[in-house]
Amino acid sequence: MSSKHWTDRSAQDFLYRIGSDFVSQIEKAMEKNGVNQAELAKKVGVSEGRISQLLNNPGNFTLRSVVQVARALGNKVSIIAYDDGDPGNRNGPVNALIFELCWERAGRPTDFFAAEERPQSAYNAEWQDLGGEIHGVAGTTLRAVPGDDPDNYVVVYDGGT
Amino acid sequence: MPASYSVVRVAGTRPSERRAIALLVCDEDPELDAKEVLDSLGGKAEREVRTRFDHWIEGGHNDRWFHGWPNDRRYKECFVFKWKEKRINHRLYGFLCNPRPTTNPRLRLCVLVSHATKSEWETDPSELNGAEGLRTKAPVKAAVASAFPDKKKELLH
Numbered sequence: 345m346s347s348k349h350w351t352d353r354s355a356q357d358f359l360y361r362i363g364s365d366f367v368s369q370i371e372k373a374m375e376k377n378g379v380n381q382a383e384l385a386k387k388v389g390v391s392e393g394r395i396s397q398l399l400n401n402p403g404n405f406t407l408r409s410v411v412q413v414a415r416a417l418g419n420k421v422s423i424i425a426y427d428d429g430d431p432g433n434r435n436g437p438v439n440a441l442i443f444e445l446c447w448e449r450a451g452r453p454t455d456f457f458a459a460e461e462r463p464q465s466a467y468n469a470e471w472q473d474l475g476g477e478i479h480g481v482a483g484t485t486l487r488a489v490p491g492d493d494p495d496n497y498v499v500v501y502d503g504g505t
Numbered sequence: 506m507p508a509s510y511s512v513v514r515v516a517g518t519r520p521s522e523r524r525a526i527a528l529l530v531c532d533e534d535p536e537l538d539a540k541e542v543l544d545s546l547g548g549k550a551e552r553e554v555r556t557r558f559d560h561w562i563e564g565g566h567n568d569r570w571f572h573g574w575p576n577d578r579r580y581k582e583c584f585v586f587k588w589k590e591k592r593i594n595h596r597l598y599g600f601l602c603n604p605r606p607t608t609n610p611r612l613r614l615c616v617l618v619s620h621a622t623k624s625e626w627e628t629d630p631s632e633l634n635g636a637e638g639l640r641t642k643a644p645v646k647a648a649v650a651s652a653f654p655d656k657k658k659e660l661l662h
Contacts, residue, residue: 361552
């Protein structure tokens with residue numbers, strides 16, 4: 345095998361790998377919702393055997409079945425084409441869970457306006473107690489707070505005499 | 506004549522500074538069958554195992570796919586990859602190590618050594634004893650070091 349990732353061998357290999365990422369997400373959603381395969385089959389409107397086939401062989405998924413299974417669990421699906429700087433596919437696909445993690449950390453934006461605004465939770469998470477004190481001024485604490493420009497912070501001190 | 510070991514990387518996996526998977530090979534020891542078994546896989550089973558390799562290499566967690574025994578003092582460096590084919594539970598056992606402590610202290614290498622099928626809940630201790638024994642064996646350590654040299658970059662003057 346060359347130095348390329350195994351998913352570069354064929355579209356079927358690539359499909360299997362990303363289908364497997366999808367199955368991992370579905371199994372997580374099933375566990376979260378307390379849904380077993382029989383119940384999922386009923387929600388989707390197919391036989392339990394068909395659900396088992398899909399979950400056990402991710403290469404069997406079609407776009408339609410991806411949507412049906414995700415929606416049956418109250419989830420949505422997006423299709424993303426991305427450039428990870430690896431056109432030769434040496435590294436394989438980026439795991440779908442990574443995209444989900446990034447979306448969560450960005451505050452789960454659902455439109456471009458929200459995507460461009462930094463969510464308050466991100467500000468709060470990035471407030472830092474810098475510890476220490478201004479030299480020679482007892483009782484001060486240093487904090488980094490967000491300024492008008494979301495990419496810059498203002499260092500302020502509290503207290504002191 | 507002493508057995509001669511070699512370590513080969515699993516081809517087609519993602520290059521990573523953090524994790525890698527390799528196979529221990531020894532012509533004189535038929536118990537070391539991990540490479541033979543992996544090479545014999547095809548179709549869905551091969552894709553399934555490779556997908557699980559990928560997930561471990563990229564830092565994922567899934568106890569149904571792979572795990573170690575971090576809380577067992579005897580086997581805390583042992584590792585296993587799991588899959589099922591035609592209702593048979595398959596296992597690839599191996600050990601974890603870092604062959605590059607100087608140049609890459611964060612690297613975790615999984616060296617797979619043997620294959621087994623599993624029908625009982627408990628893991629067969631002979632597989633883990635085998636993997637652990639090989640991990641500490643000098644010729645095996647040398648083979649790992651040869652495949653994953655720990656070279657410092659030369660300083661340019």
